[in-house]
Amino acid sequence: MLEQCEGSHAVAKAVALSRPEVICAYPISPQTHIVEGLGAMVKSGALTRCEFINVESEFAALSVAIGASAAGARAYTATASQGLLFMAEAVYNASGLGLPIVMTVANRAIGAPINIWNDHTDSMSMRDAGWLQIFAETNQEALDLHIQAFKIAEELSLPVMVCMDGFILTHAYERVDMPDQAQVDKFLPPYEPRQVLDPNDPVTIGAMVGPEAFTEVRYLAHAKQMQALELMPHIAEEFKKVFGRDSGGLIKPYRLDDADTIVIALGSVLGTIKDTVDDLRNEGVKIGVLGITSFRPFPIEAIRDATENAKRIVVIEKCFAVGIGGIVSRDVRSAVQNRQQSVLTVVAGLGGRPITKASLHKLLIDTVADKLEQLTFLDLNWEVVNRVLDREKHLRRSGPIAEGILRDIGSVSSGIA
Amino acid sequence: MEQTVVKFYQTGTFTVGNRLLKPDQRSVQANTERNNSLNSGHRACQGCGEALGARYAIDAAMKATHGQLIAANATGCLEVFSTPYPETSWQMPWIHSLFGNTAAVATGIAAAMRVKGRSDVRVVAQGGDGGTTDIGFGCLSGMFERNDDVLYICYDNEAYMNTGVQRSSATPPAARTATTMPVGPHPGNVFGQGKNMPQLAMAHEIPYVATATVADLRDLEYKVTKAMSIRGARYIHIFVPCPLGWGAASHDTIRLARLATESGIFPVFEAERGEVTGSSKIRRRVPIEDYLKPQKRFAHLFGKDPDTVTIARLQAMADRNIRRYGLIDEEK
Numbered sequence: 001m002l003e004q005c006e007g008s009h010a011v012a013k014a015v016a017l018s019r020p021e022v023i024c025a026y027p028i029s030p031q032t033h034i035v036e037g038l039g040a041m042v043k044s045g046a047l048t049r050c051e052f053i054n055v056e057s058e059f060a061a062l063s064v065a066i067g068a069s070a071a072g073a074r075a076y077t078a079t080a081s082q083g084l085l086f087m088a089e090a091v092y093n094a095s096g097l098g099l100p101i102v103m104t105v106a107n108r109a110i111g112a113p114i115n116i117w118n119d120h121t122d123s124m125s126m127r128d129a130g131w132l133q134i135f136a137e138t139n140q141e142a143l144d145l146h147i148q149a150f151k152i153a154e155e156l157s158l159p160v161m162v163c164m165d166g167f168i169l170t171h172a173y174e175r176v177d178m179p180d181q182a183q184v185d186k187f188l189p190p191y192e193p194r195q196v197l198d199p200n201d202p203v204t205i206g207a208m209v210g211p212e213a214f215t216e217v218r219y220l221a222h223a224k225q226m227q228a229l230e231l232m233p234h235i236a237e238e239f240k241k242v243f244g245r246d247s248g249g250l251i252k253p254y255r256l257d258d259a260d261t262i263v264i265a266l267g268s269v270l271g272t273i274k275d276t277v278d279d280l281r282n283e284g285v286k287i288g289v290l291g292i293t294s295f296r297p298f299p300i301e302a303i304r305d306a307t308e309n310a311k312r313i314v315v316i317e318k319c320f321a322v323g324i325g326g327i328v329s330r331d332v333r334s335a336v337q338n339r340q341q342s343v344l345t346v347v348a349g350l351g352g353r354p355i356t357k358a359s360l361h362k363l364l365i366d367t368v369a370d371k372l373e374q375l376t377f378l379d380l381n382w383e384v385v386n387r388v389l390d391r392e393k394h395l396r397r398s399g400p401i402a403e404g405i406l407r408d409i410g411s412v413s414s415g416i417a
Numbered sequence: 418m419e420q421t422v423v424k425f426y427q428t429g430t431f432t433v434g435n436r437l438l439k440p441d442q443r444s445v446q447a448n449t450e451r452n453n454s455l456n457s458g459h460r461a462c463q464g465c466g467e468a469l470g471a472r473y474a475i476d477a478a479m480k481a482t483h484g485q486l487i488a489a490n491a492t493g494c495l496e497v498f499s500t501p502y503p504e505t506s507w508q509m510p511w512i513h514s515l516f517g518n519t520a521a522v523a524t525g526i527a528a529a530m531r532v533k534g535r536s537d538v539r540v541v542a543q544g545g546d547g548g549t550t551d552i553g554f555g556c557l558s559g560m561f562e563r564n565d566d567v568l569y570i571c572y573d574n575e576a577y578m579n580t581g582v583q584r585s586s587a588t589p590p591a592a593r594t595a596t597t598m599p600v601g602p603h604p605g606n607v608f609g610q611g612k613n614m615p616q617l618a619m620a621h622e623i624p625y626v627a628t629a630t631v632a633d634l635r636d637l638e639y640k641v642t643k644a645m646s647i648r649g650a651r652y653i654h655i656f657v658p659c660p661l662g663w664g665a666a667s668h669d670t671i672r673l674a675r676l677a678t679e680s681g682i683f684p685v686f687e688a689e690r691g692e693v694t695g696s697s698k699i700r701r702r703v704p705i706e707d708y709l710k711p712q713k714r715f716a717h718l719f720g721k722d723p724d725t726v727t728i729a730r731l732q733a734m735a736d737r738n739i740r741r742y743g744l745i746d747e748e749k
Contacts (some may be wrong), residue, residue, distance in 0.1 A: 022528045067489060089515055199484055305565060
């Protein structure tokens, strides 16, 4: 049924329709509306057979989910930013134990400087933690991916992180097609754990494992993610049969036919990129877009095939590895290695800086003209940067960088010209 | 605290007279049919107080729940010595997740049981003093505050033994550890620091808090059994000497636990909803030196020139416990 609602609300309803049994909640912007919505549903009785637990930290939130999942319950939590870092130890533990927890990450920057706005630094910090990471482009996709995430997680016995852009999606009111309970029940069977804490069939979970078996355990974690590459398109097809729309899978190609230049990105920015590419196509530029839905596992083959005929690939990412450059682009490079294609990195949208069509248009014109450097920071204010560098050259006690910049620019600026 | 009229101790000894009781009144450990939840063959040190305490406590909890029990275990000696793959010693469903999240994992298990309508399946969480009073304190306090249906057991050997005997917030003053070295003008751990975990548990006003030692099996089993008869958050703090970490003889584990209670340095009591409801009386009071001397971690207090000032301060701590918990009846 079509409804107009906040992204967080859409996700809360999708999670509720997936019949979670234990939900752990700890507030952190911008995910908070999701667990608030779920809490209200449990308290009102709209969501039954579900325990909603207010915990004392994100570390506890995921730890409660670990206990619940190991005891055979379908477990869900949501977090963002500092919260994801605070639970980092449990993030690795949940995947190491092979527990199919589903967690929303409402993508947000990491401090310092503290910043509540959107980028992908948080989930990227956990890219090697053994969770599947799938990125939503729209609120509809966020809704759909959550329902698929439970199925993927439980088929593989691995945890899944559904990443959606904080504020841009979580707080945006958009039209979504909300499935009904019968549809979701048809698609998502009750959770049948591979391992469970059961007094009538006792097992030890989380034993000490030494060099004699550790490599094999870790390899199997990788092998399962490779299985996910097969499984996810299959589950997306099943989803389409029941719900009647395309959602999920590994990648999303857009106007790739005859494209010399391919723009790769994750999440909500794909919308703006597609609009810009439409304009460029109208101007006669042979350019297309490849959205990555599954960042972990990374669909190397699919990306390799989809980009085969391009001359150049530009990866626009809302994160970067300080000291080297792009994160997504490095993975893309490994997908297209041994080919005569340039793979360029554009870091954009950090800490919520808007990625505008105007900036993208100029950037992509430069890209097509081969005028782009290997690493570009979109809309970087060089004047501000140089003032700081200059100050540091002349003053030993140059002061805190972020506060110095705020003083320099004089007022809080939205960054939208 | 034992309710039966049978006098357990034979005159002049501390031997528990189990055989004076009817079979159904005897301790869980006296029964050959006991669960052996922590089975033989594990890798604990000789004389390990924690292994003993865990077996006593979990067997009693298993009996009280008719075997419908799940355990969550913190990282630490107990986890390490009991599970090297594939040699788990746990004859029960058991999970180890992390060092600092055991109480939260237990909360999750209890929530799963509640949602599945399995009110018969109960949950115990267990860890050492580091996993309880330091790194796991946040999750433990959260579990207490929510009054989740979990019994948390702390096996307190007063330092981080698994990593090589480093100070925890349960390490007593003056004790030598790898990070409170017996050097300088004030050797060993400092005075005026540390956490009183049973009191902190009581401050959460949870239904039940108790302390026990491995020297008094019947009292320990009684408290675990009582804890399992109660719903909500419960905490039992068990004093478990560590021969390796304390520099004590393996055969002195029980003796040291007894000396800790008989000196008053470790008060054995129980509390409900934040109020002390009973304490184990000291039968034969001993000076603190009797407890300190067999332990090399206090060796710097003795020798040719004993540190009488420090010993007196430790004695004052024991005296305070005796007053605070009424460990000696006034009229005697």
